[in-house]
Amino acid sequence: MTSGSQEVRVERDGRAMTITLDRPDDQNRLTRDVLLTLQGLVDGLGVDEGTHAVVITGSGAAFFSMGILNPVVRGSYTKDQILELVRMANRLYDAIEALPQIVIAAFNGAARAGAAELSLACDIRLAAAHATFALPEALWGGFPGAGGPVRLPGIVGRARALELICTGREIDAVEMERLGLVLAVYPAARLLPEARALAARICASGPLATRGAKRIVNVRNAAGFAASRALADALRHALEWSQDVDEGMAAHREHRSPRFTGR
Secondary structure: OEEEOOOEEEEEEOOEEEEEEOOHHHOOOOOHHHHHHHHHHHHHHOOOOOOOEEEEEEOOOOEEEOOOOOHHHHOOOOHHHHHHHHHHHHHHHHHHHHOOOEEEEEEOOEEEHHHHHHHHOOOEEEEEOOOEEEOHHHHHOOOOOOOHHHHHHHHHOHHHHHHHHHHOOOEEHHHHHHHOOOOEEEOHHHHHHHHHHHHHHHHOOOHHHHHHHHHHHHHHHOOOHHHHHHHHHHHHHHHHOOHHHHHHHHHHHOOOOOOOOOO
């Protein structure tokens, strides 16, 4: 069964759901409307006892999603609007992480910035062979504000997380698998069938078992999460009004190297 909006497609197959970001002409960007649509879906899943696994992917072959903001898109928003979008994303990603269902991100293409952070809130990640992953915010004078520095160290380790965040380096599917960022890599045509097959195998297990296991894992990881998120929110607010952020955005738009001052 297929439903959803023109920008977010929802398909159900038994006890599994597939959510597809369906804006390929805009690199599957997470606009305000898309974030709100996803939040509504996630709120419903939070009380849905009939769905046991969820796959999130993107439409087309180029982008899982380019994220929420880039230097070009940012120019159309005020700083207050940017902060509100980041807060919306954080609420959504926290809710995805807290879902009782097992959530699988299927990287059908490039995952960048806020979309890469969305995938980090998922329980399992799979990638097509041509997929890439990047948190490029430091190249623009900022840092990932929707959970990247909070979640990534627990997946790839502290040193590698800092290297990826502080250089903005893009990694390919082979490195994603080597780092443990994705569970497996598949040819593009096999990615979604494999993701759905994994979801079906999860759905065949007892729901008390899978939901209980996820709760235990989440509780184990919760101790430092709230403090890290609070610090991220506070630093992001201060960062948004810094000269470096404005310089980073301008340099990207003007195709030149930024001149950061640390102010």
